[in-house]
Amino acid sequence: MTNSTIITQYIPPLSDPFLQIITVVLILFFTVVLGKGITIYLQRTLKDKMDKEHLNILLKTIYYGLIVLVILGVIFPVLDIDTSGLLVAGGVVGIVIGFASQSIVGNFISGIFLMVERPIKIGDQVNIDNKLGYVEDIKIISTIIRTYEGLYIRLPNETVFTTSITNYVANLVRRFEYVVGIRYEDDADKAIAIIKDLIDEQPYALVNPSPSVFVDNLGDNAVNITVRVWAPAVEWYDTKTKLLWIIKKTLEENGIEIAFPQRTVWFANGLDTRNMDGNGIHED
C-alpha cells in the first residue's frame, strides 16, 4: 500500500473541481492561521530566550515547513496527486542529503538549543573548549570567539554545546585572591589592617560579599596573608591587577617587607673568612 493510498483512506479525493478548489483554499487558510498561531506563541515564549534575528529564522522555518508539510501530506491527496513517487525519490535524496549534512544539521540543532538555553551571550567572556575570549557572535551553525590576543575563532555549535563552557561574567560578582607573604619579624596585625584599609579605598572592591584578609599559614620563609576580594564581574580584572601593587607599595612604606625565600645556614665550625682574598682564595 503506497503512502498516497494510506492518506486517501482518511481524506478521500474530491472529484468535483470546484469542491477541490474550495477545500484546498480552506485547508491552506487554516494552515496559515495555525502557522501564525504557532509562531506568535513561540515568539512570545522564546523572545526572552533568543535574539531577534535567530528567532525570526526559527519561526520562518516552522511556518513554511508546516505549509509544505500540509501541501504534501493533505492537499496533494485531496487533489488525487500521487506523491508516492515523490516520496520514494524524496526518501532517497533525503538519505543522501542526511548523510552529507549530518554535521550541519547537528550544528543547526545545537545552535537552536544554545539560543534557547543561553549559557553564553554576545559580549560575554568565556572559555569554550580551552578557547578564552569574548563571544563576538552566536550564529545558527557556529559561534565566533575573539580571543584576548585578538584572534578570530569559529567554533561549530555542536562543539560549543557538547563541551564544558565557563562563562566568566554570567554571575554578577567574582572573587580574586592574593597570598601576601611578609617577614616573620613584621607585625601581621598591622599588615592586615593596612590591606583592609586599601581594599576599603577601592570603589569596585565590594562591601558585600565582604572581603576577607587573614593569616592563612606560617610558611617556610614568610607569614602568608590571604586576601580575598569580591568585585563586579565586569571590573574584576582591572581591580585585581591594580590592587596587588598598591598593597605591596603601601606595606613597604609602612616598614613591612614582602618576604623572599632565604635560608639561615649554621656552620658547626665557623668559616674562616678573614684569611680569604676577594676571590675566596686562601691567602696563606
Add this chain to the structure above:
Amino acid sequence: MYEIYHPPFTTELTDFEDTVITVEKQGSDLVYKRTFQGKEETELVLLNNDGDILINPIEPVNLPRKLTSFLLIEFKRPALIRPGDRKKIYLTFPVEIGVFVTDRSGNHEVIDTFTFSRVKFTLYGSHNHGLICRHWESDVYSEEPKTDLMHEGYIELEIINDSNHMMEVTQAVFNAYGMKIYYGDSRIGMKASMRIINKLLAETDFSTYPTTSRFKRSMELYTSRKLIINGTKGIMEFGL
C-alpha cells in the same frame, strides 16, 4: 555653587577641596577646565558653542563609570516599624555633580561628572539574579540632618508597613531612573517612599515634590538624556 554660569567664568567649588572650574572663550569655542589642587583633571573644547554652563547635583550612580542605576543605603542602626504603620525618617545620600552645557533651545548635554564623596559598590541579592548597587552608609535621623552641600544630600523617606508583622529595615534600594533631586543654597534633598509588602519584598519610589518649596529642581542625567524609562521604582525582593 550649583547654578547656571555664563562663560567666561571661574568658580571655586569648595574652599578646602581646591576644585576650580574654568570656562574660557576662544573665538567661537569654549574651553572647559576642571582642576584639583592646581592639577588638571579634565579639559575639553566645546566647538562652536556659546551656551551657558549648568552645574548641579545628579544621580549618585555614575562614577567612576556607569555600572548600575541602583543606590543602596545601608542603615547604621536598624529601624523597626509596626504593622500598618507609616513613619517619616531621614537618610543621607552621596552627591555627584554634573556639568551641563545648554543650547539655545534649552537642551542640556552633560560634559563632566565628578564627586567628593566616597564611592563603593555592593551586591544586593543573589550572585546571579541580584543587583550591583552603589553603596552608602547612613545614620537614621528623625529630622532633617545637617549635610555638606558638596558631599551629601538627604532623603526624606516615608516608610509604610503594609504587612501584618513588625518589620526591621536595615537598608533601602533606590532606582536612579526615578530620582528627583532638588537643591537649595545650602542643602540637597529628595523625597521618597518605601512600601513594605512582606519581610522579603518592598518597593521604593521618589516623589516629584521637593522637601522644601524653596528648593530648585536639579537637571538629572537621565532627564537630560531624554531616555524612555520603563521602571522608575526600586524593587527590593531580596530582603529589607
